[in-house]
Amino acid sequence: MVTVVFWEKPGCAGNARQKALLRASGHALEVRDLTAEPWTAERLRPFFGDRPVTEWFNPAAPRVKSGEIDPAGATPDAALALMVADPLLIRRPLMQVGTRREAGFDQAAVDAWIGLAPTERPVTDQCPKDDPSHAIACRAAGEA
Template identity: 35%
Template sequence: MKATIWHNPKCGTSRKTLALLEERGCEVEVVEYLKTPPSRDKLAQLFRDAGMSPNEGLRLRGTDAEERGLPGATPDAVLDAMVADPILINRPIVETDKGVRLCRPQETVLEIL
């Protein structure tokens, strides 16, 4: 199975999710989203396919999202902020032919394998 992971190698959950994918023999495309962020359209598609709003995919820990008022902002404003500052994207996000998941906890990836 092919999988794409939007990955931050400094994140333990992201590393564990990648390891789960590799242990199960997936052909994994690793996208370090802080270096190569998804486009606004791709990000919107990922959240839509995961059945979640951009606000639900907003990373609060270790960011200034709360100070910027993003948790209560419109989904469009959150997407714009994420595109401008990808650290605001919670991770890891994994996409396979079976769907998309924000893999927190990492075992969530098993739903789409």
């Protein structure tokens, strides 16, 4: 399979499930701390491709959820400046295989890109604490 450079927020249960799925699919991971990486706008921009700026942001980031930051009103340059200053704003995980870079974890897209093992429940880039059914499953699994 492939080696995936995987930038995560340490301790994130969603990222833990994503890594488990990638490993179960035969991929090797080079895991990095998203919040400790020395990001620049130039390094970060390629992860978002042609997605709209609103999709660059982590919708569960405290500053987004509180309304302090409105992704819909951000220009690309402003969004990158905000994310460089506060990496928790970045939609995660960030992944790189070879020269291709992606942000977020859309299971179907990742499967089409590098291949994934089948799962009973979809794995996404949404925080499980935002979905009551996932939160219940996480508590039962001890992931809260």
